[in-house]
Amino acid sequence: MNPLPRSFYTRRTLTVAKELLGKYIVRTLGRKRLIGRIVETEAYLRNDPASHSYRGKTRRNAPMFERGGCLYVYFTYGLHYCANVVTAEEGIGEAVLIRAVEPIEGIDEMRKRRGRPGKVKSTLRGLSADGTAVPAELRLLTNGPAKFAQAFGLTVTQSGIDLTGTDIFLTEGIAVPKSRIGVSGRIGISTAQEKQWRFFLRENPWVSKT
């Protein structure tokens, strides 16, 4: 389990956003380990009115302007956190939002961190990569950006962390054929809705809107 090198991140943001699909994100917590497979991303570029970096560098978004390969976590809606992978070279201000992951390891720990989300309407919904049915409870664990951040314990405390280190890192995943990648407009934004900068694995239960 080697962290992806810096050179993975310091490329075109749209390239990184697509190539992040299928990669594993690993969080080391003492002896425990949380691992998720990335299944949905969104790119935020410079000169992009929907990007936090659009109006320049501030204390909040400063990590976005670091060299590619660091983490940018922000607080939103008064109660949620969302985590991004910073891309491109220093001073550019581009990043990729991780919108959903498939839980791989440390699932009980993720459940603890997520708490118990109320009612589960159905017991089964969709199939995982190996074709087995996925319980709704498992799907609801990490099928959104704030859910992923909560499950992995990512808050502003982790914003700015270097992803080529050992605490939080990304590592090579299974190959994703191009035909499996879906593209759409980004979710939950009010400007630049025409940009097709959301990428996801088709027919994956942890991707909410296909």
Next chain:
DNA sequence: TCCACGATCGGCT
């Protein structure tokens, strides 16, 4: 200072 709003989620109708 003040204030409108947000890269969301979960519960309710």
Next chain:
DNA sequence: GCCGATCGTGGAG
């Protein structure tokens, strides 16, 4: 499908 929660951020005055 809709709505409220909840507060930091940053733009405006």
